[in-house]
Amino acid sequence: MGIEISIIIPTRNEEDMIGNCLDAIKKSNFPQDKLEIILVDAYSEDKTRTIAESFSAKFYLEPKPCSPGGARNFGAQKSKGNILIFLDADQIVYADCISEIHGAFENKNIDAVIATELTKPFRQTFWSEIFFAEKVAAAQKKKFTAATAYRRTVFEMLGGFDPKLGHAEVEELGHRFLSTGHKQLFVESAKIIHDDPATFKEFFTECLWRGRTLLDPVSKIPRRALEYIAAMSLYFFVLPSVLVFLVTPFFSPLSIIASLILLAFIIRSLQLIYSAVKGGAKKSASLFLPAYKILRGNFMILGLFQRAWNKKKSKN
Numbered sequence: 001m002g003i004e005i006s007i008i009i010p011t012r013n014e015e016d017m018i019g020n021c022l023d024a025i026k027k028s029n030f031p032q033d034k035l036e037i038i039l040v041d042a043y044s045e046d047k048t049r050t051i052a053e054s055f056s057a058k059f060y061l062e063p064k065p066c067s068p069g070g071a072r073n074f075g076a077q078k079s080k081g082n083i084l085i086f087l088d089a090d091q092i093v094y095a096d097c098i099s100e101i102h103g104a105f106e107n108k109n110i111d112a113v114i115a116t117e118l119t120k121p122f123r124q125t126f127w128s129e130i131f132f133a134e135k136v137a138a139a140q141k142k143k144f145t146a147a148t149a150y151r152r153t154v155f156e157m158l159g160g161f162d163p164k165l166g167h168a169e170v171e172e173l174g175h176r177f178l179s180t181g182h183k184q185l186f187v188e189s190a191k192i193i194h195d196d197p198a199t200f201k202e203f204f205t206e207c208l209w210r211g212r213t214l215l216d217p218v219s220k221i222p223r224r225a226l227e228y229i230a231a232m233s234l235y236f237f238v239l240p241s242v243l244v245f246l247v248t249p250f251f252s253p254l255s256i257i258a259s260l261i262l263l264a265f266i267i268r269s270l271q272l273i274y275s276a277v278k279g280g281a282k283k284s285a286s287l288f289l290p291a292y293k294i295l296r297g298n299f300m301i302l303g304l305f306q307r308a309w310n311k312k313k314s315k316n
Contacts, residue, residue: 005035005102006079007087010071012042014089015051017195021089022055030098038079040071069161069169076152076160085149086170090195091117100190101149111154111182112174115147115190123198129285130292131196131203136279137272137289147192148174154182167213207296211303212310235297238265265290 007025011018018039025037037057041048042065052059060078062071072086083105085098097115104113148170158176161169177184197203214229241258248255269290276286 003034003036003080005030005083005085005098006076006081007035007037007085007098008040008072008075008079009038009087009089010040010042010068010075011044011048011052011089013044013046014048015044015046017090018048019051019055020092020195021087022052022057024092024094025098026055027095028093028098029095030102035098036080038075040075040078042066042071067163067166067169069165069173070163072169073160073163076155079152082152083149084152084155085147087147087192088194091147092193092195094191094193097190097192100187104185104187104190105149105151107185109183110185111151112177112184113149113190114184114186115149115192116186116188117147117192117194123195125198126285127200127203128196128198129282130288131198133276133281133285133289134272134292135196136281137275137286147194150177165213165216167210167216203295204299207299208303208306211300211305212307214300214304215307232297232300234261234264234268235293236301237261238294239298241265269293 009018009021022037025035026032037055039048039052039057039059041052041059041061043061049059058078060074062074066074076084083102085101087093093115101113101115104110154177158173158180161173163169165172174184197206214232238261241261244254244258245262248258272289272293273286276289277283
């Protein structure tokens with residue numbers, strides 16, 4: 001019958017992760033002769049290619065440096081399957097995940113399938129537990145994620161991912177998908193584990209990247225982007241508000257503004273902690289969420305300044 005499913009994974013120096021990702025795909029209960037694995041690599045300088053080829057994955061270099069969305073589009077062009085599953089290199093599929101996705105597409109009215117991106121930490125560290133708590137609190141698993149599959153005809157009709165976006169290209173394509181009247185299906189039995197940052201260094205690096213790409217989706221999905229920017233701004237202004245509250249007269253305009261910001265932060269923090277604990281996160285990690293959010297907001301703003309600095313340097 002030939003290839004029915006193409007799994008497309010963008011990579012860049014993924015030697016620590018890609019082996020686990022590909023091994024899980026190879027051990028899935030979906031017939032291996034009906035699927036292909038395509039890696040589109042951004043010129044890795046480690047053993048990513050060697051590992052990929054040991055699993056018989058098709059390995060392509062980006063024709064030119066591009067965004068993850070551009071890499072996914074290139075992989076889709078090289079693929080043969082009628083169903084396109086997009087994964088990240090740090091995602092691990094459960095044994096029956098691919099079969100569950102394939103089965104969901106038997107309904108001809110469904111054009112996209114969202115797998116359950118489990119919030120279970122893959123590496124057991126303090127930071128991974130905090131990421132777990134954040135995801136549980138935000139209930140992100142029902143949004144379009146990197147673990148989304150599309151019917152090829154619809155993906156091509158929509159023009160694929162926006163290659164100009166360095167961030168949120170998955171959500172942006174999901175937004176276009178829904179706005180054109182197509183139907184998605186969230187399949188809870190199609191389970192995937194996402195290996196989120198498990199160290200402070202990984203957390204810091206991710207925050208800088210998200211900050212640098214924070215403004216990319218504003219013109220494409222303005223409401224979602226502005227909501228995200230507003231949330232990060234709240235956490236960025238918490239520490240300055242504490243300082244203003246302590247050094248200015250109590251009923252001064254600045255003190256009132258600072259008080260409102262701190263009140264909003266306290267309310268939001270209580271909501272996060274409650275949702276995280278209710279969802280099964282550890283209490284210690286959940287209680288650290290407010291401090292984590294402050295760090296995240298400040299590091300992302302730092303990434304935003306880094307982007308502006310890089311642009312200034314490139315013009316000189």
